[in-house]
């Protein structure tokens with residue numbers, strides 16, 4: 001009984017965890033489709049697709065088969081000086097669906113390194129051109145990862161205290177609303193006069209870690225248009241929003257002004273293996289193309305473009321574009337819409353919002369981000385066979401596209417139950 005939970009305590013140190021306050025980790029022994037199985041024989045619907053990765057379902061047969069075949073042919077090879085079919089095909093397939101103008105694909109392993117590379121591209125782009133632009137622009141409450149550059153631009157830095165003295169310089173603006181867009185443009189105007197902003201990193205439309213905070217495409221478009229005119233490189237962090245979650249392939253597809261650089265991970269490799277991409281335009285690439293070695297991008301990770309991860313990503317892309325998954329996406333969007341209409345009238349619900357298959361509701365109370373209510377909600381959901389991770393006042397759903405209607409109903413029922421019994 002609870003063998004894994006006990007053995008875990010001896011040597012393991014978990015991410016984002018204060019072990020004294022949270023000593024027990026749940027042992028998961030199996031996952032299939034939208035379901036996680038624990039070591040005590042209980043099942044949970046994976047309502048957040050294991051941090052937005054397993055969108056085509058866990059242990060997807062189609063993806064497994066393709067990766068198994070690749071495993072017998074080429075497992076891993078250095079990607080500096082060598083190349084291979086899976087990476088080439090993945091670059092070709094990505095360029096077909098990425099927003100127009102994206103031309104080059106740089107691989108790394110996770111969302112933080114994808115944004116870290118995007119930040120380095122923007123800073124070195126200007127450095128190579130002899131521009132003195134050393135500041136980055138970012139949204140308040142943004143989240144871009146846990147490495148140093150990514151931490152620096154993240155606005156949600158409540159836990160970054162020990163490191164703040166070492167951050168790169170960042171200016172922050174609020175996300176746009178109809179009321180503040182005038183103020184934002186004014187701020188940008190005086191900022192840009194100093195001519196020191198290298199790039200703007202933003203989570204388009206939905207800020208995941210800020211509890212699925214959403215802003216509208218028009219306001220963002222106005223900001224991007226303004227920045228583009230002033231040669232500020234636009235870095236879209238689509239690590240969370242990419243690959244269908246907003247109802248289109250990318251959140252940037254909802255916005256007229258297109259990014260110069262795009263960061264991708266999470267659903268990129270379908271929840272099977274770690275992989276990330278930083279894509280950019282020919283213009284960005286050209287600023288590094290030179291007879292001088294030092295103008296190149298000297299960044300690389302050992303597992304860059306791992307062939308197995310590339311094949312997982314290729315299979316995921318095929319599924320994403322299949323009629324089946326596209327109709328699943330439409331089905332989940334419609335189902336959330338109906339739930340939203342019903343639940344927004346509940347007296348304990350302050351607000352409901354949705355972007356594609358991302359659904360969030362704010363509770364009509366005040367609480368700490370990781371306070372007690374959050375834990376009681378989490379436990380209630382788990383007891384009802386549903387894995388959700390409430391953030392502060394917000395309960396959100398980001399389930400795999402392949403989730404069934406009855407599994408969706410079970411998530412909705414457990415949320416309604418929690419509103420009545422826990423809140």
Ligand SMILES: *Cc1c(COP(=O)(O)O)cnc(C)c1O
Pocket residue numbers: 110111112113115143144145146203208209237238239240241265266
């Ligand atoms: C998760 C996330 C990251 C960081 O990705 P990791 O793989 O956890 O390093 C960066 N940006 C956004 C928008 C994310 O959601």
